[in-house]
Amino acid sequence: MEANLEKCLKGISECNELGPGRPPLGYHCRRAAVTCESLLVDPITKTGTSVYDLRVDDGNEEDLYAFELGDFEDFLNLESVQEHLGVSKWWYVENEEVFEVFSQYTTYDTTHFVTELLNKGMKVLVLNGDQDYVTNSLGTLKWLSSLKGTEKYGEKLGRVPTKNLDYGEGQLFGRLWASKYANGAKLAFIEVCTIGSTRDVTEAGHCPALNKPLGTQHVFNKFLSGELWDRA
The missing domain is CATH 3.40.50 (Rossmann fold)
Structure with missing residues (x-):
């Protein structure tokens, strides 16, 4: 993994080629995100370890939470809750399309x-x-x-x-x-x-x-x- 770091850093540099505060270069940012994830994140994931909490297996992060979260998507979509909030649209935990568009810029230097x-x-x-x-x-x-x-x-x-x-x-x-x-x-x-x-x-x-x-x-x-x- 350490040897692969230079490839990741090169991709990040290309993503930010226009300089600090300037717009990211979309194509290079997407490529850098894929490169860095495959070289530096996937090796951890393949061991079954969570990259979000190295103490547990992937998917078991909630085991170390201080309380049980419950199903907040169901809760926020209860008619009584929506009436109280003054909203009517269905609430989703995550929009995959938005996430995919956003995640390509994880290599953008902010x-x-x-x-x-x-x-x-x-x-x-x-x-x-x-x-x-x-x-x-x-x-x-x-x-x-x-x-x-x-x-x-x-x-x-x-x-x-x-x-x-x-x-x-x-x-x-x-x-x-x-x-x-x-x-x-x-x-x-x-x-x-x-x-x-x-x-x-x-x-x-x-x-x-x-x-x-x-x-x-x-x-x-x-x-x-x-x-x-x-x-x-």
């Missing part, structure tokens, strides 16, 4: 737009579960550390000491990187994990809100209030 938000002095929070392979925390921290606009956002974030982020009665949510800038911008990254633990149900995969719902709500409120950066 970090330029994150930099734009920071240049405008806004708050940005990025959050990943440590057991997620698809949007993995190592890759996320790498691109975050490269962000550069009117301030050296990534460089400063990479230098800050990490802190344990707790919620409730001393329950650990994960590790926090948080930095503030002269233009008023705030940037934070959270790796949802259990530090020093074995593989257990308190870590998080692709859906941290389902693995750690109370912790996620706690962090979201701290993001809105700006408290995430109180000690930054």
Whole structure:
């Protein structure tokens, strides 16, 4: 897989040939998405392991959710619920046609737009579960550390000491990187994990809100209030 990384990176470069913030090149993006998935994602899938949560087999992600989801498609299509919401159209969990059109752009580099938000002095929070392979925390921290606009956002974030982020009665949510800038911008990254633990149900995969719902709500409120950066 490591040897195939260069082929994937070459495809990503072609997808983004027009430069940061410019439109993606559709044909190259589609080809890059197929190339990267076949070389870097399929080998994991073929082992039977979930790429959304490396702790479980593919399709068993719900085993590690903190609660049972239930059938929300049926719920949202109940006549009583639709009347309450003031809607009448059938609600679908997923539209495959839309998903296929969107997924071809998974190799499009959108970090330029994150930099734009920071240049405008806004708050940005990025959050990943440590057991997620698809949007993995190592890759996320790498691109975050490269962000550069009117301030050296990534460089400063990479230098800050990490802190344990707790919620409730001393329950650990994960590790926090948080930095503030002269233009008023705030940037934070959270790796949802259990530090020093074995593989257990308190870590998080692709859906941290389902693995750690109370912790996620706690962090979201701290993001809105700006408290995430109180000690930054």
